[in-house]
Amino acid sequence: VSVFPRNTEEERRLFNLLQDAYVQARYNKDFVVTKTDIDALIPRLELMRDITEKVCCDRIAYYERQN
Template sequence: MAEDYEPRLRAVWPHQNRIERRAYGLLVDAYVKARYSLEYSIDIEQLEWLSGRVKLLLDLVEQVSRERLATLETAA
């Protein structure tokens, strides 16, 4: 949903190939399945890839937030 407001966020979760779509699917599944199902699993390579994407997301959200705050400060 946030991608509608900030298009730069689309680059965080690429869906260009099956591996990227699968990795993102594992993240989505982890939200529920990792807590309630013993069948959820993720290998170290997938976890490392997702960790890198989450770090990218954090950095980008911080940048976008700072830019937005700066525009609000100058408007006030």
């Protein structure tokens, strides 16, 4: 599952926006993310969160079984 596919120009733009936001939101007071972009990013970020949670839980369970 690709959380951030980059097959289209719009997908690449959203991915780059998220990367830029990581730094720009802290250091550039003029950096803006539109509501439309936020609405497009939220489902992807929720998917990323869910995948991360599953991977972490699986890894924790693996280490617990090792004891």
